[in-house]
Amino acid sequence: MVGGPIGGVLGFLLGSLFDGKDNAYVSSKRSKAEVNFKMSLLVLIACVMKADGEPKRSQLNVVKQFLVANFGEQGALDALKILQELLKKPINAAEMSAQIGASMNYSSKLQLLDLLFRIAYADGEISANELNLLQHISANMGIGSLDFNSIRAPYTKTVDANWMYKVLEIEPSATNDEIKTAYRKMAMKYHPDKLNSLGEEVKKAGEEKFKSVKTAYDLLKKQRGFA
Numbered sequence: 321m322v323g324g325p326i327g328g329v330l331g332f333l334l335g336s337l338f339d340g341k342d343n344a345y346v347s348s349k350r351s352k353a354e355v356n357f358k359m360s361l362l363v364l365i366a367c368v369m370k371a372d373g374e375p376k377r378s379q380l381n382v383v384k385q386f387l388v389a390n391f392g393e394q395g396a397l398d399a400l401k402i403l404q405e406l407l408k409k410p411i412n413a414a415e416m417s418a419q420i421g422a423s424m425n426y427s428s429k430l431q432l433l434d435l436l437f438r439i440a441y442a443d444g445e446i447s448a449n450e451l452n453l454l455q456h457i458s459a460n461m462g463i464g465s466l467d468f469n470s471i472r473a474p475y476t477k478t479v480d481a482n483w484m485y486k487v488l489e490i491e492p493s494a495t496n497d498e499i500k501t502a503y504r505k506m507a508m509k510y511h512p513d514k515l516n517s518l519g520e521e522v523k524k525a526g527e528e529k530f531k532s533v534k535t536a537y538d539l540l541k542k543q544r545g546f547a
Contacts, residue, residue, distance in 0.1 A: 325415040329406065330359055353517040357428055358391070360420045361435060362399055364457060366406035367413040368439055371449040375407055382442040390435070391521045413453060414460055421461035427514040429461045431522060434471050434529050441475045470506070474532040484536035496546045503537040 365383060369375040383403065387396035421429065436457070440450045458468045466489045473486035485492050488502040510530045515523045541547065 324419045325412060326359065326363060326419050329363065329409060329411060329416075330402070351517055351519070353424075353428070354519040354522070356423065357432065357518045357522060358399070359402075360416075360424065361432055362403050362406060363411065363416050364413070364420070364432065364436055365439055366403060366409075367411055367416065367457070368436055368450060368453060369407065370411075371453045372447050378443075380404075383439060386439060386442065390525045395521065413457060417457040417460035421463075424461075426462075427509075428518060429463055430467060430471065430510070431515055431518070431526050431529070433458055433461070433463060433468070435525060437471055437475055446475070471529070474536075484539050487533055487536035488540075496544055499537070499540055499544075503533065506533045 369379050369383065384396060384400060387399050391399060420432070424432070433454070436454060437446075440446045440454060446454075455468065469486050470489050473480070473483040477483045480486070482492050485494065488499065488506055490498060490502045494502065507530070510526070510533055512523050512526045512530055515526045
């Protein structure tokens with residue numbers, strides 16, 4: 321990520337904030353993939369927070385809680401220093417997400433989008449501007465519409481009776497056998513082991529999406545009465 325739009329935005333920030341010192345986000349002990357993922361997450365969180373105009377203090381508090389829960393106290397403190405500076409800068413979300421899409425594997429991109437949805441839905445709902453931005457970010461990263469809807473579906477369960485089918489990327493008309501096949505496919509796609517290179521914190525966060533796939537499948541089994 322040292323080149324391109326992201327490198328231009330982050331390069332100066334990292335140098336000025338940490339002056340080459342070790343910190344929880346930029347460390348020789350962390351893999352390149354892990355650092356790239358977390359830096360990409362911060363850039364895109366800044367985009368989402370500014371989707372409705374100036375970010376609110378309540379949003380920052382939610383993001384802080386999110387970062388602590390996912391990356392620990394020290395990781396959250398380091399991340400917030402970077403995020404607060406990013407919020408002051410103009411960021412071209414299309415350019416950023418296109419660069420991320422070209423430099424990250426598909427499993428990592430899916431996990432990144434899931435974490436952005438958690439931020440957007442932190443207050444229980446998502447604005448039209450936030451949803452539109454996430455759609456553009458997803459498309460620019462090269463994520464298909466079925467995967468986008470699958471990741472979003474668990475957050476819409478109170479208003480969409482068919483959310484389980486969307487999680488599994490099938491239609492309500494699917495047969496029981498098709499549901500079983502879809503579950504196996506999605507369980508493989510979102511297995512946390514695919515995130516091993518991104519560090520234990522991200523892998524742990526990835527377990528939530530994996531659980532949502534199983535929850536959707538279990539509910540469909542109960543509704544339809546098959547084992």
